Amino acid sequence: EDQVTQSPEALRLQEGESSSLNCSYTVSGLRGLFWYRQDPGKGPEFLFTLYSAGEEKEKERLKATLTKKESFLHITAPKPEDSATYLCAGIGGSQGNLIFGKGTKLSVKP
Amino acid sequence: NAGVMQNPRHLVRRRGQEARLRCSPMKGHSHVYWYRQLPEEGLKFMVYLQKENIIDESGMPKERFSAEFPKEGPSILRIQQVVRGDSAAYFCASSPPDGTGELFFGEGSRLTVL
Numbered sequence: 105e106d107q108v109t110q111s112p113e114a115l116r117l118q119e120g121e122s123s124s125l126n127c128s129y130t131v132s133g134l135r136g137l138f139w140y141r142q143d144p145g146k147g148p149e150f151l152f153t154l155y156s157a158g159e160e161k162e163k164e165r166l167k168a169t170l171t172k173k174e175s176f177l178h179i180t181a182p183k184p185e186d187s188a189t190y191l192c193a194g195i196g197g198s199q200g201n202l203i204f205g206k207g208t209k210l211s212v213k214p
Numbered sequence: 215n216a217g218v219m220q221n222p223r224h225l226v227r228r229r230g231q232e233a234r235l236r237c238s239p240m241k242g243h244s245h246v247y248w249y250r251q252l253p254e255e256g257l258k259f260m261v262y263l264q265k266e267n268i269i270d271e272s273g274m275p276k277e278r279f280s281a282e283f284p285k286e287g288p289s290i291l292r293i294q295q296v297v298r299g300d301s302a303a304y305f306c307a308s309s310p311p312d313g314t315g316e317l318f319f320g321e322g323s324r325l326t327v328l
Binding site: 135136138140146147148149150153191193195200201202203204205206207 | 320322
């Protein structure tokens, strides 16, 4: 069964303290690995798509990377406004829908 | 360019009533997906539709739940005879026809069953 697992479930950082969020996946024929940000009471907001191992994408303080088994979301010098739940999702060769992990809830304290 | 529009944002129903949730995809998007999110749980896929067609309903409960995406008008997720366990946030997403897999989500409809 295809699965996406995120760790840690929650992460508390001080402002400026860099860290990484992990997303491990077992998705047959992975066609894409996606990262979303979700704020409380809001819908997920698209961040990145990664298509092949070795690929990297950056946006402001965020950088997403992909290997054959996992993806990382690196957060450099985070600010309090980066506090949110970060969701990882994969789509496989035979599917039309994304399979989501449960997310990592990030809190950045000033 | 308007995003994915969902309404109502909040809906309260008593047990046994019906709930109808509506979703208008982004302009130019022809694929619609419905997901359910329970507190502390991830987004769970329910159904994937194109205009007038259900492509994949493998995540839909067998009873009481139905979805449609008519030729004209929004997609509708219908829950009949609601129970307390149906209380959740229901998210609609749409994607362009290019098949990249990127989904763009609405703000969700939060259903509370009393």
